[in-house]
Amino acid sequence: MGGNLLELDDLVDNPTPRVPVSLCLDCSGSMGGVPINELNEGVATFYSAIYGDEIARYSAEVSIVTFGPAQMETDFQTLDQNNHPPVLAAGGMTPMGEAVKLSLDSLDRRKEDYRRNGVDYYQPWLVLMTDGAPNGNAAILDQQIERVRRMVESEKLTVFPIGIGPNADMDILARFSPRRSPLKLKGLNFAQFFAWLSKSVSKVSQSTPGDKKPSLDVEGLKGWAEL
Amino acid sequence: MGRALKYKLLRKQSTIRRTRAWQRWNPIAATAYEWASAFARCVGSDHLQSGAPCQDWAMSRKFDNGDIAIALADGAGSSRFSHYGSSLTANRVSRLISEHFEEAFGSYEARQVFKQRLVSQLQIDLYELSKLGIDLPDDEREKHSKPSRADLLLVPCELSDLSCTVLCVVVRGGRYIAFHVGDGVIGAEISRKGRARLKVLSKPDNGEFANETCFVTSRKAASTARLITGRISTARTLVTGFVLMSDGPEAALYNKRESQLVSACSKLLSACRVTEQSTMHAQLEKTLVNVIAKKTSDDCSLAMMALRSEHEK
Numbered sequence: 001m002g003g004n005l006l007e008l009d010d011l012v013d014n015p016t017p018r019v020p021v022s023l024c025l026d027c028s029g030s031m032g033g034v035p036i037n038e039l040n041e042g043v044a045t046f047y048s049a050i051y052g053d054e055i056a057r058y059s060a061e062v063s064i065v066t067f068g069p070a071q072m073e074t075d076f077q078t079l080d081q082n083n084h085p086p087v088l089a090a091g092g093m094t095p096m097g098e099a100v101k102l103s104l105d106s107l108d109r110r111k112e113d114y115r116r117n118g119v120d121y122y123q124p125w126l127v128l129m130t131d132g133a134p135n136g137n138a139a140i141l142d143q144q145i146e147r148v149r150r151m152v153e154s155e156k157l158t159v160f161p162i163g164i165g166p167n168a169d170m171d172i173l174a175r176f177s178p179r180r181s182p183l184k185l186k187g188l189n190f191a192q193f194f195a196w197l198s199k200s201v202s203k204v205s206q207s208t209p210g211d212k213k214p215s216l217d218v219e220g221l222k223g224w225a226e227l
Numbered sequence: 228m229g230r231a232l233k234y235k236l237l238r239k240q241s242t243i244r245r246t247r248a249w250q251r252w253n254p255i256a257a258t259a260y261e262w263a264s265a266f267a268r269c270v271g272s273d274h275l276q277s278g279a280p281c282q283d284w285a286m287s288r289k290f291d292n293g294d295i296a297i298a299l300a301d302g303a304g305s306s307r308f309s310h311y312g313s314s315l316t317a318n319r320v321s322r323l324i325s326e327h328f329e330e331a332f333g334s335y336e337a338r339q340v341f342k343q344r345l346v347s348q349l350q351i352d353l354y355e356l357s358k359l360g361i362d363l364p365d366d367e368r369e370k371h372s373k374p375s376r377a378d379l380l381l382v383p384c385e386l387s388d389l390s391c392t393v394l395c396v397v398v399r400g401g402r403y404i405a406f407h408v409g410d411g412v413i414g415a416e417i418s419r420k421g422r423a424r425l426k427v428l429s430k431p432d433n434g435e436f437a438n439e440t441c442f443v444t445s446r447k448a449a450s451t452a453r454l455i456t457g458r459i460s461t462a463r464t465l466v467t468g469f470v471l472m473s474d475g476p477e478a479a480l481y482n483k484r485e486s487q488l489v490s491a492c493s494k495l496l497s498a499c500r501v502t503e504q505s506t507m508h509a510q511l512e513k514t515l516v517n518v519i520a521k522k523t524s525d526d527c528s529l530a531m532m533a534l535r536s537e538h539e540k
Contacts, residue, residue, distance in 0.1 A: 004517050012481065
């Protein structure tokens with residue numbers, strides 16, 4: 001009946017569709033000591049789990065923005081390009097609005113890069129973690145809250161607002177998320193949270209048109225969240 | 228000789244020269260078109276792992292009135308019975324287009340009406356199937372906790388359970404209609420001055436995100452559907468092939484950055500042109516499984532038709 005009509009060399013190498021994940025992390029003074037160490041371990045767990053997944057390694061693009069001050073620790077890149085997480089240090093105030101602005105602006109630039117280069121991408125994720133109340137510019141905070149809400153409501157963004165410790169301002173976090181209540185981390189269970197996050201990202205990176213939107217793994221949530 | 232007569236003679240000579248040259252470039256232009264067709268599909272590695280059936284369907288057919296059609300439909304991943312939806316849709320769309328062929332060649336408004344009516348009829352057909360029910364095999368009844376055949380022969384479902392995309396080309400004589408809802412690609416091979424090049428007639432419709440597309444059952448299906456009509460041959464060009472692919476092979480045969488089909492599609496059309504049909508089906512399926520499926524975990528389906536010249540018949 002004859003062999004194959006084509007060889008692998010005849011085929012095109014399209015870029016892997018990307019899942020952009022922006023981690024917007026509170027590294028203010030109050031996170032000093034044990035919390036920042038646990039956060040660093042958690043981020044390392046996330047990187048390790050994503051790198052270990054054959055598809056997510058080339059698909060998930062991670063950026064890390066910390067506050068205060070609001071700064072870009074790592075811009076979007078896949079973990080096959082760089083699988084070494086930055087080491088985060090605690091100090092400074094809590095300019096949450098400025099940090100979210102930095103995250104969303106970099107996300108917009110990244111999506112533009114994708115479009116220009118014909119790279120498909122999935123709905124981006126924003127993970128916002130804080131252990132306190134924001135004390136940056138109030139107007140910027142309000143603008144960014146409104147921006148995130150608009151994006152979530154038009155299904156352009158998935159947001160995970162997470163409170164750390166007893167002093168986290170859950171009301172502010174709730175304002176960022178019109179569809180999902182913010183969750184509180186159980187103790188300093190960053191490692192379990194980031195392990196859960198990496199599995200969720202892997203699921204998205206393997207989805208195809210018509211698949212149900214990957215839903216939250218509620219059982220898995222119980223491992224790290226106070227429900 | 229008067230100037231007018233000399234001019235008339237020169238014009239006639241140049242017309243004769245152009246006609247002969249055109250026939251040299253298009254040796255089959257003066258003959259009736261004969262098309263070879265082929266199609267194949269295979270289940271993707273994701274569904275192999277989960278035990279789900281292949282949700283793609285592909286077919287080709289020749290109607291009694293001489294129309295030739297190829298069609299392809301890709302069932303939605305999350306829809307339980309989309310493999311039945313894709314099978315029904317692929318078969319129905321080609322028949323509907325053939326039955327209403329002339330209606331697609333008219334004013335802009337007439338074409339919009341044609342598109343709307345085509346989508347509506349496909350939605351009605353799927354709706355009727357969902358209400359009438361499907362004679363599910365035992366393993367699917369068990370998987371979806373449905374009654375046995377003895378208790379309920381035909382199992383009704385929701386319209387959304389049958390969601391699928393659709394791609395189709397129908398050729399009648401010297402004209403064609405291409406119709407497309409959702410992702411996947413419709414391409415054509417066009418010959419000009421003896422050289423063939425590939426052209427994308429209809430690109431994938433993925434919305435902003437990679438895991439989004441429009442299905443025949445969607446509310447936006449009619450407004451997002453693409454309808455392309457054309458002539459097989461013009462003064463300068465000749466369409467020598469059409470190819471349909473679902474989003475599985477799209478990953479391997481469509482350059483997303485350039486929005487172009489790769490030359491491998493011409494290789495497939497060349498093979499289709501000269502290979503006996505059942506052999507071509509088998510080889511195409513083998514190629515899907517052994518080569519193209521390496522680039523994707525999704526189900527794959529391809530359908531094509533290639534114009535045969537006199538010496539290839």
